[in-house]
Amino acid sequence: MLHTHAPSLNETFDIAVIGAGVVGCAVARRFALAGAKVIVIEKGSDILSGASKANSAILHTGFDAPPGSLELELIKAGRAEYLAIRDRLSLPLVTTGALVCAWNEAEAGKLDAILAQGRENGIAELRALSGAQARATMPGLSERLVAAIEVAGEHVIDPWSAPLAYLTQAVALGARLLREAEILASAFDGEWTLATTVGEVRAHAVVNAAGLYGDVVDERLGFAPEFEIRPRKGQFVVLDKAAFPHVPCIILPVPTEITKGVVVCPTAFGNVLVGPTAEEQQDRTRATVETSELEALLKRGAEIVPALAGMPVTAVYAGLRPATESKAYRVFSRPARRAITLGGIRSTGLSAALGLAQHAERLHAAFGAGFTAPGLAPEVTLPNLAETRERDWQRPEHGEIVCHCELVTKREIEAAFESAVPPGDFGGLRRRTRAGMGRCQGFYCNARLAEMTRGRLSTPLAADDGDEA
Template sequence: MYDICIIGAGVVGANIARELAKYKVKVCLIEKDEDVSCGASKANSGIVHGGYSDKPGSLKAKLCVQGNRMYEQLNQELNFGYRETGSLVLAFRDEDMITLQKLYQYGIENGVGGLKIIDGDEARKMEPYLSKEVKSALYCANAGVTSPYEFVIALTENAITNGVELKLNTTVTGIEKIDDYFKLTTNKEEIQGRCVINAAGIYSDKVASMVGIDDFHITPRRGQYILLDKEENYLANTVIFQVPTELGKGILVTTTYHGNLMIGPNAEDIGDKEDVGTTAEALEQIVNAARKSVPDFNMKKAITSFSGNRPFANQKDWLIEESRVPGFINLVGIDSPGLTSSPAIALKVVEILKETGITFIANPDFESYRHPIIKPKDENFKGDINGTTPEEKMICRCEQVTEAEIIDALHRGIHVQSIDGIKRRTRAGMGRCQGGFCRRRVQDVIARELNIPIKEVTLRGKDSLGLPQRTERKEYIKL
């Protein structure tokens, strides 16, 4: 019997698990996929928002500002990758100025620091490659970028170190309240817990319906992105937004934490929660919209595209509360700025749980530090594909990933045996050739270290048996 069962190992569920590990409570984290961070937490902008976009007094606004200020300390403890860059929201027309003033006022009321409205010339001093059409901009010093999937991995590893149990490839198919506990039926086993936290993202409505709650509906809102080579990262120093629309924060241009230029996302409501494909039409629209902000990026340097589905709920603000079923905690519609807010969401959920009757005693043995997987490389790095030691043997040339880093990633608390799982932890395969050189080498290391047949090393889990051949560059490269 667990004290708390968390459904969903995305950034929200992982933050909650790690926060609960600070107490003497028995916790399990349940995830339907083969790894953590396989949903919206993997495929998003990686932006740590300042907190000026949401209406003062809303849960989104409060938790965004609170979460933003927690990232620096979390990164010092967990080494997942975070950098404060600042952000700009661009105005191109006189009517855009009204929006900028509104966002500025929101930010002041929300307690956001480092805000100011600047003219186009000052914006171009910060960002020399901005369009000459930019008339003014809202600057926020507090915004930044992070590696979202590495954040989730780091949180989960640290939670496991401190006693949380992770159950991967485990799909919850039914939930029954029995007296003072819940019985969770899964595709693998029956799990019992005194409290259940529904952090299932786009599936949160489905999970809630298992206990008879049908008060809300989640629509997947797909956002598509294009990632360009690191050679293009000189084009953006900050996170560059356009004025937001009713569909979201709009098309951005940013440098990712690891130094690629990224543009996107669009926003399209779709019916299929599993549809994370990209389309040539949408990608062309993204390119054209991004050129409005930064005209001169080179699409011949595009290396991949991807998309993710955000959980858009039929309500204006997030829902974070104990439901009418005692002990069942709902987290509904956690879309942007959910990544930014997730550490603060975890604190709020713990406070809710303290009202359920579970005894919370501080864990005196809690270990807050998690060693990084990726080791910084400098001019003295002697890596080579024919290196004689794991520390010197380079498996991925584009990202300079060593065999030692891959071995380290394989022997931590999260069992992973897919090539994509190693890619998210080490960046092997994320470079210019997109795994063309290293994919088979990664596969060999996984098979050897886990002592499994090479055919059991999949690309991305049980639905991708075998290793596909290298694919041709995608259609959007022609744009």
């Protein structure tokens, strides 16, 4: 059961997870599977309303993570668990592989070190390629390519269905989701009392997975600052589905000290993504798109894969990553106050989320409290949004096609609202169904979607929705 208001004060949870991004959803699932009574406290009106809603959707191997780092350990653990559970949760995997491409001699000179680092990190599926060999692997690459490294294990997943599945399984085990609930203050007297914008929540332990507000939440929990969120904006261009056949694998750049760089990659939804940029800013809420940067991304994409020149653009968007003063994950455990902080989880968070959840459970074990696991995990089956598997429109009796660009059926939209974790806003509905995400960006389907969602979303699509009795 989902809550829009805080539970009664006489109800105390084992674990309060702050933040319903991909990490928070994974943590909720892990503790619910262990038998804990879990509540997830989310500032937004839906899950994935912060940094997690905008990413490149790559399931990383960790080949380029810092050797011996916590990040590497958790990427590998998270990836392994995703591969182990994805069939049970009906989650897609597009087996693309990746090429780390050097476009000049200076970049080519760094490939040996990247290859050595990948092998030190325990990634065996790496292969050095000449420019000609790489173009034989992917014929559409520019003739300018000097050399490359093939990373066979890098793949593409659905970035929104994965965390939704994690939280759905947690809810099936009794977890609660509290939306539009910002943490305002707290008190600890052996148990936590969390003051939120919709009331108080009591819990034996807290896990701060607040992403872009991780440092702010730590402060409101009464902890001295140990890291500072420095938002990093990434802008993306989504190319039309006609681009998809030209990009069969992920094209990665030679990374710098600041960023992994601009990626050209296929998506699970049949498009091609170009981005992100890496721009520091102070604003934690607004991620604007800039024409000059988007034009630069389009130019860069066409330089890498010439067939992308002039390809129609389906969408542009920008997201913020919770970067900090350090490249490392900012993970802290405070056993005396039964609090865990999972901060500074940047571009590898989607891959590492399940590993971070495992790590949080290990840290919590030091608090001295155990749980009784409920037995078999409940079955969770999510609708498939990936173009590599059968979609609902291809099945009989699906009813009306509401969004013709993305072939979203009425049955899918109704199922989203009837699910254990229904959408709280239009962005949440889009992420659950792809409605309005296609070539027309909702121009043709938004009126019908407004009619279907009347009274069901925190901010209505129709201007007069709030006037209805």
